Amino acid sequence: MRALTLEPGTAGSLRLTDLPDPTPGPGELLVEGLAVGVCGTDKEIVQAEYGWAPPGRDRLVLGHESLGRVSTAPEGSGFTPGDLVVGVVRRPDPEPCGACARDEFDNCRNGRYTERGIKELDGYGAELWCVEPAYAVAVDPALGHLGVLVEPTSVVAKAWEQVRRVGERAWFEPRRALVTGAGPIGLLAAMIGVQQGLEVHVLDRVETGPKPRLVDRLGATYHSGYVEEVASGLQPDVVIEATGVGDLVFAAMGNTAPYGVVCLTGVSQGGRRTRVDAAKVNRDMVLENDVVVGSVNANLRHYRQAAEALAAADRDWLDGLITRRVPLGSFADAFEAGPEDVKVVITLDGGR
Structure with a gap:
C-alpha cells in the first residue's frame, strides 16, 4: 500500500x-x-x-x-x-x-x-x-466523502459542550454568538451554533471569496471589520475563538455580554508580544462573571456528536x-x- x-x-x-x-x-x-x-x-x-x-x-x-x-x-x-x-x-x-x-x-x-x-x-x-x-x-452513509469532516467537527462539538457546561454554573440562555476566524474550525463552530438556534456572527479578515458566501448560506452574518468594533456592537453571550491571534483573543474577551463565555480553540504562535490592559481585563471578568476556557482535541462522545451534527447539516x-x-x-x-x-x-x- x-x-x-x-x-x-x-x-x-x-x-x-x-x-x-x-x-x-x-x-x-x-x-x-x-x-x-x-x-x-x-x-x-x-x-x-x-x-x-x-x-x-x-x-x-x-x-x-x-x-x-x-x-x-x-x-x-x-x-x-x-x-x-x-x-x-x-x-x-x-x-x-x-x-x-x-x-x-x-x-x-x-x-x-x-x-x-x-x-x-x-x-x-x-x-x-x-x-x-x-x-x-x-458515519452516516448519506454523508459519503463528507465524513472526513468528522474529526474537525469533533473539536468544535467539544468546544460547544465546554461552553454549555461552564454557562450552566448558573442560569444560561445564550442568544448571540461570535465566531472569530472563518477557517474550517470557525465555520463548523458556526454551523453548530446555528443548529442550536443561536444568532451567529462570524468575523474574518477576508472580504470576498468562499468564506463570506459560506457564512451567508449558513444563515449567519459575516463581518470583516475590527474585532473591537464588531464585538463591542454585538456584545455576544458566547465567543468561539478560532484564530489564535493574541490581539484578537484579548479584544474578544473584553467585549462580551455580562456572564460571557469565551472558548479558545486557536493555538497562538509564540514570540509575538501583545499590549494588554491586564487590570481592565481582570476587572471586567470579575465584575461580569465572565469565563475564558481553552479547548483542544476530543473524546469519543464528541466524535459521535460531530457525526450527528454533520448528518443533520x-x-x-x-x-x-x-x-x-x-x-x-x-x-x-x-x-x-x-x-x-x-x-x-x-x-x-x-x-x-
Whole structure:
C-alpha cells in the first residue's frame, strides 16, 4: 500500500512510501482509506515544528482527519464490511491518569497520551489502516466523502459542550454568538451554533471569496471589520475563538455580554508580544462573571456528536467547505495554500 510518511523533526522529509499492507490485530478493523484532511497541525509537522515517530522508528504515517470504508470486521465488533468510519485520534496514556481512566482522554493530565498521525502512533494517511472498534466511529452513509469532516467537527462539538457546561454554573440562555476566524474550525463552530438556534456572527479578515458566501448560506452574518468594533456592537453571550491571534483573543474577551463565555480553540504562535490592559481585563471578568476556557482535541462522545451534527447539516453547504480535493499522488499540492482554500482533502482511493 501507499502511505504519506515523514521523519518528524526533519523538514522536507514528506514523501509517498510503499509499505506492507497492515494486518489487523486481534479484534481490529481493517479499513480502506478514502480520504484524509489537511489542517494546520499537519503543516506544522511537515515543517518540523511538531510530531513524534512511533518508538523505535524514524518515520511517521501522517494524517489524523480520517475517513475509511471497513474491509474486514471481526464478529461482535459492531461493524460490517462496507461501513463508513472515522478513527479517533487520541489514545489514553498507559498509566492512566484520572481523566484517561474515565475516558476523558482529551483532558489527559500527565501528557503521556498518544495520537494517530501526530504523537507516536501512525496516522490515517494510507490506503489501508487498522483501528480498534472502540476507537472507530460510524458515519452516516448519506454523508459519503463528507465524513472526513468528522474529526474537525469533533473539536468544535467539544468546544460547544465546554461552553454549555461552564454557562450552566448558573442560569444560561445564550442568544448571540461570535465566531472569530472563518477557517474550517470557525465555520463548523458556526454551523453548530446555528443548529442550536443561536444568532451567529462570524468575523474574518477576508472580504470576498468562499468564506463570506459560506457564512451567508449558513444563515449567519459575516463581518470583516475590527474585532473591537464588531464585538463591542454585538456584545455576544458566547465567543468561539478560532484564530489564535493574541490581539484578537484579548479584544474578544473584553467585549462580551455580562456572564460571557469565551472558548479558545486557536493555538497562538509564540514570540509575538501583545499590549494588554491586564487590570481592565481582570476587572471586567470579575465584575461580569465572565469565563475564558481553552479547548483542544476530543473524546469519543464528541466524535459521535460531530457525526450527528454533520448528518443533520445541509450536504451542499458541507461540500462547499471542502474547496480542494487532491489525489494522493499529488499530495504536495495539498500543503501549498491556495488563494480560496477553506478545507483541503487528500483522496486516498483514486477518486472512487
